[in-house]
Amino acid sequence: MSTATKPTVATVWLDGCSGCHMSFLDMDERILILANAVDVVYSPVVDPKEFPASVDITIIEGAVSSVEDAHKAELIRARSKFVISLGDCAVTGNVPAMRNPYSPKELFERAYVENATEPADANARRMKLPVVGVPALRPHATPVHEVIKVDLFVPGCPPPADAIWFVLTELLAGRVPDPSALTRFGK
Amino acid sequence: MGKTITIEGVTRIEGHARISIQVDDKGKVQDAQFHVTQFRGFEKFVEGRPYPEMPSVMARICGICPVSHLMASAKACDDLMAVEVPETGVKLRKLMNLAQLVQSHALSFFHLSSPDLIFGMDGDPKLRNIFGLINKRPEFAKDGVLLRKFGQEIIALLGGKKIHPAWVVPGGVSAPLTAEKRETILASIPDALARAQRGLESFHEVAEKFPQEEEVFANFPTMFAGLVTPSGGLEHYDGTMRFVDENAKTVAEFSNPKFYSDFIGEAVENFSYLKFPYFKPKGYPEGIYRVGPLARLVVAERCGTPLADQELASFRAKLGRAPQSSFHYHWARLIEILYGIETIKKLLEDPNILDTRVRSRARPNRLEGVGISEAPRGTLIHHYKIDDNGQMRWANLIIATGHNNLAMNRGVRQVAERFVNGHRLNEGMLNRVEAVIRCFDPCLSCSTHALGQMPMHIELRGPGGELFDELRRS
Numbered sequence: 154m155s156t157a158t159k160p161t162v163a164t165v166w167l168d169g170c171s172g173c174h175m176s177f178l179d180m181d182e183r184i185l186i187l188a189n190a191v192d193v194v195y196s197p198v199v200d201p202k203e204f205p206a207s208v209d210i211t212i213i214e215g216a217v218s219s220v221e222d223a224h225k226a227e228l229i230r231a232r233s234k235f236v237i238s239l240g241d242c243a244v245t246g247n248v249p250a251m252r253n254p255y256s257p258k259e260l261f262e263r264a265y266v267e268n269a270t271e272p273a274d275a276n277a278r279r280m281k282l283p284v285v286g287v288p289a290l291r292p293h294a295t296p297v298h299e300v301i302k303v304d305l306f307v308p309g310c311p312p313p314a315d316a317i318w319f320v321l322t323e324l325l326a327g328r329v330p331d332p333s334a335l336t337r338f339g340k
Numbered sequence: 341m342g343k344t345i346t347i348e349g350v351t352r353i354e355g356h357a358r359i360s361i362q363v364d365d366k367g368k369v370q371d372a373q374f375h376v377t378q379f380r381g382f383e384k385f386v387e388g389r390p391y392p393e394m395p396s397v398m399a400r401i402c403g404i405c406p407v408s409h410l411m412a413s414a415k416a417c418d419d420l421m422a423v424e425v426p427e428t429g430v431k432l433r434k435l436m437n438l439a440q441l442v443q444s445h446a447l448s449f450f451h452l453s454s455p456d457l458i459f460g461m462d463g464d465p466k467l468r469n470i471f472g473l474i475n476k477r478p479e480f481a482k483d484g485v486l487l488r489k490f491g492q493e494i495i496a497l498l499g500g501k502k503i504h505p506a507w508v509v510p511g512g513v514s515a516p517l518t519a520e521k522r523e524t525i526l527a528s529i530p531d532a533l534a535r536a537q538r539g540l541e542s543f544h545e546v547a548e549k550f551p552q553e554e555e556v557f558a559n560f561p562t563m564f565a566g567l568v569t570p571s572g573g574l575e576h577y578d579g580t581m582r583f584v585d586e587n588a589k590t591v592a593e594f595s596n597p598k599f600y601s602d603f604i605g606e607a608v609e610n611f612s613y614l615k616f617p618y619f620k621p622k623g624y625p626e627g628i629y630r631v632g633p634l635a636r637l638v639v640a641e642r643c644g645t646p647l648a649d650q651e652l653a654s655f656r657a658k659l660g661r662a663p664q665s666s667f668h669y670h671w672a673r674l675i676e677i678l679y680g681i682e683t684i685k686k687l688l689e690d691p692n693i694l695d696t697r698v699r700s701r702a703r704p705n706r707l708e709g710v711g712i713s714e715a716p717r718g719t720l721i722h723h724y725k726i727d728d729n730g731q732m733r734w735a736n737l738i739i740a741t742g743h744n745n746l747a748m749n750r751g752v753r754q755v756a757e758r759f760v761n762g763h764r765l766n767e768g769m770l771n772r773v774e775a776v777i778r779c780f781d782p783c784l785s786c787s788t789h790a791l792g793q794m795p796m797h798i799e800l801r802g803p804g805g806e807l808f809d810e811l812r813r814s
């Protein structure tokens with residue numbers, strides 16, 4: 154199904170709720186058309202592979218929240234020709250950034266010490282905070298463009314499928330789209 | 341001296357979940373862990389915010405099942421206000437909840453899991469996805485895409501948008517259903533039913549080909565938990581929370597949500613951001629239980645709609661009253677799709693579904709409230725405390741996927757024990773480790789993001805970190 158001439162598209166989740174990806178799938182029948190027009194080379198919905206060496210269009214959902222998110226963002230930038238911040242989390246920080254007034258320590262204290270029952274002793278729970286094989290949180294969740302250069306912003310929570318379709322088809326036609334008629338912050 | 345095998349995100353691009361497997365000198369599996377690698381802090385950062393905001397904020401936990409969070413959150417708020425939601429308000433909430441059940445199950449089965457079944461567990465990883473399916477089985481893929489659309493369209497008709505609608509509010513819903521919208525949805529039902537039935541047929545054609553998977557995909561006795569109606573039928577919005585043993589015998593029940601913490605404890609493990617709920621009376625980790633479609637069909641006596649009950653009868657005739665293999669989550673999910681569509685029709689045919697009294701209003705009358713509902717993946721619990729000004733002081737959330745955390749970890753270990761042998765790795769092992777997790781349809785965006793398919797890069801390392809073997813899927 155892949156030919157060398159088809160433009161390549163990647164979609165990536167950082168710290169978001171996956172709603173932006175679901176809105177992508179809400180293109181419904183248009184997904185069937187898209188499947189023929191582009192190669193989706195990397196995405197949570199295709200069998201994952203290493204992020205390719207070069208991708209034409211990369212869509213990012215979510216804020217940059219963990220050290221791993223930041224690392225991924227940099228890698229994506231280095232390997233993508235055009236990067237889109239999709240949705241309010243990527244564009245502004247939105248919901249993930251609501252944790253910013255608190256330190257990771259306070260957040261963990263609530264989740265793993267106060268709101269847990271095993272081990273039975275609170276101090277024993279404190280000793281068991283998740284650190285093995287999980288990435289550390291950055292002090293603050295930030296929009297994607299605080300970490301890397303972004304080429305196009307598509308706000309919305311999530312941006313409607315029509316806006317995503319418009320942006321992709323315009324880009325494929327060689328134009329830089331203005332999605333502001335189809336979506337806005339908080340929509 | 342043992343070794344640890346790590347399965348992690350390719351170049352750490354997708355590493356929202358990873359797996360570690362420890363083997364001993366002889367290459368025999370000692371242990372395995374499923375790491376969930378995202379943390380968001382909702383239980384803390386809602387502090388100080390007005391409680392009526394909660395449904396909209398909490399829905400942003402997850403874009404796959406936002407409606408579930410809307411339900412559990414709105415119900416916790418109803419409890420804070422101590423109000424009764426008008427009858428039609430309840431029915432409309434149920435309608436949206438079932439629409440989501442159908443769309444989410446369609447996504448899990450058609451978009452994410454069926455590629456394994458259609459292309460085979462050892463099929464070409466480049467084709468084994470929804471886009472490959474569009475090419476190989478266009479009609480089947482289209483059924484999946486349009487079934488998901490059926491559910492999403494109902495949500496949009498009721499709530500104004502497909503994802504994160506603001507229509508479910510404390511006390512009920514914000515707007516009634518119009519006759520015109522009712523007709524639109526009713527007209528789409530026969531088509532959706534036909535697609536669901538074709539999906540079941542396709543499933544039966546291929547399901548027989550996976551006896552090995554059936555045998556080791558998290559196949560062990562556990563308790564099951566889920567909501568049931570007062571007469572013991574399948575339920576997703578409200579009802580009695582029931583725990584049964586591995587033979588489907590009831591072990592415990594409670595109908596007032598506030599008692600959940602007498603039955604459910606939450607354990608912390610240092611290798612995962614996702615906690616491990618357990619059945620408290622049995623302790624940790626003996627109190628392992630499963631939730632979700634398979635569990636709901638075990639705890640309930642019946643579905644209560646004709647087509648779903650007919651399929652449930654064959655399910656039980658073939659697999660017994662309480663199937664232990666998590667491979668059967670797929671079939672259970674398809675039965676629930678039938679049930680969802682049939683029940684949506686039933687609700688719409690109810691004469692008072694167009695009633696305009698759909699919301700009760702009140703100030704908060706309690707300082708603490710709990711809401712429980714069934715998300716597509718299992719029981720979801722929201723527990724809030726507020727102050728006299730109606731500002732949030734504290735929240736505890738037990739997410740559907742969390743309940744299955746112990747079973748998923750044990751399932752990964754079971755698959756590893758069967759397929760990891762010696763010091764060599766192979767693609768078949770890798771793929772089945774992904775697939776066992778996929779059976780549970782973990783809503784990893786509730787906790788991480790690996791939607792169904794896990795990124796795979798396996799390294800077999802010695803105790804000093806030296807690389808013994810490596811397997812990469814590209």
Ligand code: SF4
Nearest residue numbers: 169170172240241242
């Ligand atoms: S912008 Fe909204 S829909 Fe998108 S990831 Fe963030 S919360 Fe979810």
